[in-house]
Amino acid sequence: MAATPRLEEWMRLSKERLRDTDIMMEYILDLYEFPPNFSPPQDLGNDILIERVDIHHWPLYRISTRSSLGTMLYCHGGDFVNEIVSQHYQLAAQIAREAEISVLVPIYPLLPRPTARFEQVVSGLCKIVAIRHFNITSIAGDSAGGTLAMLTMQRLIRIQSPCASRIKSLMLISPLLDCSLSHPESINLEPDDPWLGIDGLHLAARLFNRDPVTLIPWIERADPNVSPLFGNIADLPATLLLSGTRDLLCADARRLSARFRNGDTSENAEEWIAGSVELEGFKYVEAEDMLHVWPLMASPEGAEAREVILDFLRKHKRVTRILQEQKVQDQATGIGR
Secondary structure, three states, rough: OOOOOOHHHHHHHHHHHOOHHHHHHHHHHHHOOOOOOOOOOOOOOOOEEEEEEEEEOEEEEEEEEOOOOOOOEOOOOOOOOOOOOOHHHHHHHHHHHHHHOOEEOOOOOOEEEEEEEEHHHHHHHHHHOOOHHEEEEEEEEEEEEHHHHHHHHHHHHHHOOHHHOOOOOEEEEEEOOOOOOHHHHHHHHHHHHOOOOOHHHHHHHHOOOOOOOOOOOOOOOOOOOOHHOOOOOOOOEEEEEEEEEOOHHHHHHHHHHHHHHHHOOOOOOOOOOOEEEEEEEEEEEEEEEOOHHHHHHOOHHHHHHHHHHHHHHHHEEEEHHHHHHHHHHHHHHHHHH
């Protein structure tokens, strides 16, 4: 995949930060003094409606069209540090336009903010899903946002939330699924990844999981509350997972794929299997030579990946509509009796 000069420079700076914990820490602290803008661009299209519907002290944007039916909760990525960028909003607008689904984009707390912790952020996302009038039927995210998306879905299932049954699809783009970043395959893939580095990303994940009292950053190996790879996958909704082979996080995707291939009750999260696969309720797309979060990029390969995403969402939107119509019909039949 050919990268533009601007993207190449972005990746070079990112790799420099993420391979050196001292540089990464300095970068995180600078963000406290100079927080970036998170507002959506105004050039998403004349047909796109942008509303700010803040909830629980979080900015929350709804990207939609007049024909939108159902809602996706989309968690943006950024190493738990970087704010949402225009490419995230452009993807949300394309989903709203072409899949006719509203997209809710939460501006959740990022490092080094005091409330930027897994527990508080996932809890906040669950509260958003629980708001019935949002009619959230899909959860999605990229990179660190994919971590949060899957953790949110797993928590809803674990606490037996009534909202869990409303979620019909989970979509993950290049997600970080094992925040310990200690698997040999992750280490093996890092040299060929021009964007991510293990040490800086691991630092950010540990800070995002810091102890609320002592503030000590830590990650416990195989903690399902932090690393969704180790959580329950048996009850997940239909799941689409996308990863590129020039992304060190492809190791996580291959391990999740192996769990599904071995049966969705498999607890073996160490085995990995390369290559795309489509199973009942699970589709994994592994793209050769693709970079981290390539579906967000303005490239032929990115456009192709977005079509896969749109087809997946349209399919499960139809399923949701059929189930809703059947429920109405059953209720009407019951009343008639």
